[in-house]
Amino acid sequence: MSSKKLKRFLSVVLSLSMVLSLNTTNFASEITPESTETQIEAEAEVEADAEAEADKVPEEQHTEDTAEANCSENGHIFEDGICTICQESEEGTEEEAPEEAEPAAEEPAAEDEVFVGEDTQDEVFSAQAPGIAPQADEAGAETPTDPEKDPTKCDGENHVYTVSIVRPASCTTSGMGKKTCQCKQNSSFVTLQPRHSYQKIGEDKNPVLEDGKVVVADDAPKLVRATATCTSSGLVTYKCSKCSQPYNVTTAPLKHTFERLEGWPEKKPDPTEIKNPTCGGEAGKKIWKCGECEYSYEEAIEPTGKHTYYDKEIAETCTTPRCTLKVCSQCQEVAPGAEPVPITGENARRRLGHSFEATTDGGLLLKEDISDGILEVSSKVAPIESKDATCLEDGYKIYECTGDHGCGFKYKKVIKARGSHEEKEMADFIPPTCTENAKYITRCKYCDEPVGEEIDALDLYLELNGGDEEAAIAAAKDAGAYKLGHI
Numbered sequence: 047m048s049s050k051k052l053k054r055f056l057s058v059v060l061s062l063s064m065v066l067s068l069n070t071t072n073f074a075s076e077i078t079p080e081s082t083e084t085q086i087e088a089e090a091e092v093e094a095d096a097e098a099e100a101d102k103v104p105e106e107q108h109t110e111d112t113a114e115a116n117c118s119e120n121g122h123i124f125e126d127g128i129c130t131i132c133q134e135s136e137e138g139t140e141e142e143a144p145e146e147a148e149p150a151a152e153e154p155a156a157e158d159e160v161f162v163g164e165d166t167q168d169e170v171f172s173a174q175a176p177g178i179a180p181q182a183d184e185a186g187a188e189t190p191t192d193p194e195k196d197p198t199k200c201d202g203e204n205h206v207y208t209v210s211i212v213r214p215a216s217c218t219t220s221g222m223g224k225k226t227c228q229c230k231q232n233s234s235f236v237t238l239q240p241r242h243s244y245q246k247i248g249e250d251k252n253p254v255l256e257d258g259k260v261v262v263a264d265d266a267p268k269l270v271r272a273t274a275t276c277t278s279s280g281l282v283t284y285k286c287s288k289c290s291q292p293y294n295v296t297t298a299p300l301k302h303t304f305e306r307l308e309g310w311p312e313k314k315p316d317p318t319e320i321k322n323p324t325c326g327g328e329a330g331k332k333i334w335k336c337g338e339c340e341y342s343y344e345e346a347i348e349p350t351g352k353h354t355y356y357d358k359e360i361a362e363t364c365t366t367p368r369c370t371l372k373v374c375s376q377c378q379e380v381a382p383g384a385e386p387v388p389i390t391g392e393n394a395r396r397r398l399g400h401s402f403e404a405t406t407d408g409g410l411l412l413k414e415d416i417s418d419g420i421l422e423v424s425s426k427v428a429p430i431e432s433k434d435a436t437c438l439e440d441g442y443k444i445y446e447c448t449g450d451h452g453c454g455f456k457y458k459k460v461i462k463a464r465g466s467h468e469e470k471e472m473a474d475f476i477p478p479t480c481t482e483n484a485k486y487i488t489r490c491k492y493c494d495e496p497v498g499e500e501i502d503a504l505d506l507y508l509e510l511n512g513g514d515e516e517a518a519i520a521a522a523k524d525a526g527a528y529k530l531g532h533i
Contacts, residue, residue, distance in 0.1 A: 242286035302336035323349040368395035400447035484527035503527035
């Protein structure tokens with residue numbers, strides 16, 4: 047037997063004997079990291095003794111077997127839980143963690159697809175992670191904690207761990223992590239489950255699952271294949287930056303805009319539209335309309351079968367003061383024979399008046415009562431249309447109510463005609479032409495319209511000369527009123 051094999055054999059034998067003796071004395075107790083360290087120190091002493099015994103082997107036996115030792119033949123040599131030869135963890139040698147079945151590969155995404163937020167850099171693992179509390183025992187049950195104690199701090203009994211990554215997990219193979227308590231007196235190695243880059247990682251450095259389903263990281267690259275609507279689902283594809291495996295997620299329909307409000311349908315918002323029922327038997331309805339599609343939801347309002355009247359306050363308008371009016375609370379029908387009743391007292395308000403009405407310097411209407419339909423128009427407001435009056439025909443001016451409370455009412459103010467013409471003192475002279483004598487015409491001094499018939503100048507001179515035609519013609523020619531004749 048070679049010297050190396052002899053030393054290994056003696057080391058294993060002595061280690062087994064010490065373990066058996068420890069198990070005998072501490073049969074019911076759990077092996078702690080402190081006892082493990084004591085055992086490792088004992089093993090180191092035994093190994094040193096074994097090496098001393100091996101040195102006593104004759105020279106010729108040392109050269110019997112010169113092959114290099116390996117872990118499969120001679121066992122592992124652990125230091126701080128890691129084999130110094132093959133770098134395998136101590137926990138991994140006792141029980142091999144079962145490899146999870148490789149997930150079935152989905153159809154790969156097209157090469158020209160662009161994933162929003164895609165990052166091709168390798169994942170960087172942090173050396174430390176936030177605390178994990180409370181501690182889970184080896185059986186998987188949580189250690190009960192005192193509610194008065196701070197669950198984020200180790201008290202010597204309830205450990206609070208942070209996990210560091212020793213060997214990262216890949217898309218298909220497990221990794222290894224080390225969880226260490228804040229007190230630095232309790233630590234162990236844990237298995238890290240395989241993960242894809244799009245998966246969300248929890249504080250224990252393992253992929254997060256909800257109801258057994260993958261939870262996607264907020265910043266994972268994604269491709270929206272179908273956008274969700276009020277009634278149809280959406281489809282989003284995530285892609286692993288390491289192995290390019292796609293992962294499809296179906297997003298739920300968005301619901302209609304009024305259904306998304308908190309409390310629906312037990313607590314409904316104000317309806318978009320209300321159609322009041324008639325008290326004669328026709329039902330009304332409340333209508334909620336979706337702001338993103340044509341869908342609407344309706345609820346019937348049952349009729350009462352009779353009118354229920356109340357005094358409804360009617361705000362002041364351009365023509366009426368603030369008043370009350372008896373109307374039905376269901377159908378808003380006015381009670382038979384009901385008339386507006388002006389409100390008196392502190393709550394009374396005058397009518398607003400049209401924007402073109404005349405007011406005093408204090409803003410009060412010059413004419414409060416307009417029951418006759420005649421308004422007092424302000425001289426400062428221009429009409430939108432007008433026509434001047436003549437001697438025989440009325441004129442008018444049209445004003446329109448505009449402004450903040452403008453009602454659009456148009457008021458026509460009539461301008462009365464004079465009723466008759468009034469002649470000018472001098473008749474107008476119309477010069478003669480080649481074929482006609484001059485004419486005299488009398489016009490109205492206001493509208494310049496002709497008053498009476500035209501008078502031929504020759505007829506006038508005949509009358510002045512006693513019917514003497516020659517004398518009349520001579521007089522007309524002297525006055526330039528006789529026809530000129532052709533040249």
